[in-house]
Amino acid sequence: MKTLQFLIDNICADFTVNSLLGLVMACLARGPSTMSDITQTIMQKDRSLDARCAEGLATGAVQALSESGAVNVVGSLVYATGPAAGPL
């Protein structure tokens, strides 16, 4: 989480750690997503971000969620864990 906090603070993105993770989980609640989908979702929320910054946040958020067991990454897709969340 400290790394994700650093990523957010370092670029002054308009997120807290919780709001970023919540945004990613909301994206995944609509179905499995690619990193590109998540990046786009982040860019739509904070339009001051460019693709590189948003991709960094997406990667950091998915990693944090993966470590907590909230998501699984299978190939190019990210799934929320839990009932009817994915194929695993």
Added chain:
Amino acid sequence: MWNQFRTDEYEGMLAETVSVTGYNGDLIHTYFSRPLGKGPFPGIILVAHLPGWDEFYRETSRRFAQHGYLAICPDIYCRLGHGLPEEIAALARSAGGVSDASVVGDCRGAMKYLRTLPYCNGKVGIIGTCSGGRHSFLVACRLAGLDAAVDCWGGRVVAPKEELTAAQPIAPIDYTKDLSCPLLGIFGNDDQSPSPEQVNRLEEEIKRHGKSYRFYRYDGAGHGFWYYHTDRYRPQQAMDAWQKVFQFFGEHLKR
């Protein structure tokens, strides 16, 4: 200071876009706010953060004007084009940020402009938040003639070699010996850029060079805790820090 005005006092303000000559002789936009009246008033340069030359900085400029300062906020992103602040900020991020040289040049132009005004008392300070905090510290080191500087949670003032770029080739901390005016630092202890360790490192360097400074570190606050338009806002810490800023600028610019 906050809420310290008489209710029968005359008050007026003008805020508008003004063009000044910036870095490389370029004409750049600034947002300029000033109290009405003959003054003389001290000046403050506001350096916008990376979310852009935005509404927060316009409102902050007017806050300083409300408190008796000529507040000028140069559009340091002017050369990237024009559009919504967030669109230009995205372009700036994509370009790796604006160059340190251009920010110093734009602030030099803003300082010169302030000093030409007949209602300026000749004293000029600088303040910035986030990347603007970094720039504020940098400009206070690179530009002679400033009377006070405020660095609000400037990230990457302390930067390892791998974070340096052609546009930002030297970590501002390495210019500390050239810091030319008193410095106020405002930081949140939950911030990770700058981290508390980096703030300590900067303080050590400032002490080593015998510079005049005051640092305030706030518990329960992280990066951007003045930003009332975001979830980062921490009202108690923010208002206390604002008091510190007004006190600091009052001591160095109004006397």
